[in-house]
Amino acid sequence: MIYAAEFIGAKIKVMNATNKSLQGLEGSIIDETKNSFKIKNSKQEEKTVLKKGAVFMINNDTIKGDEIIKRPEERIKLKK
Numbered sequence: 001m002i003y004a005a006e007f008i009g010a011k012i013k014v015m016n017a018t019n020k021s022l023q024g025l026e027g028s029i030i031d032e033t034k035n036s037f038k039i040k041n042s043k044q045e046e047k048t049v050l051k052k053g054a055v056f057m058i059n060n061d062t063i064k065g066d067e068i069i070k071r072p073e074e075r076i077k078l079k080k
Helices: 072-076
Strands: 011-016 026-032 036-040 046-050 055-058 061-064
Touching: 011 036
Parallel strands: none
Antiparallel strands: 011 026, 011 055, 026 036, 036 046, 055 061
């Protein structure tokens, strides 16, 4: 189950976000909190994207941010 995977280090693309300026952002996840991802893009800039209301492409899987609003350690423990 992708929701139980570790996301730090994964490739990510923001497909949709409440902050439209972040749509299309691509990079690697460098940190994850209950409510957000911190992404480093190809210009080595760090951006924080809220999970709520966003849709992500992580390692070629589409993931709705609303479904993963949990602390990483809680999300990883989810049953399959």
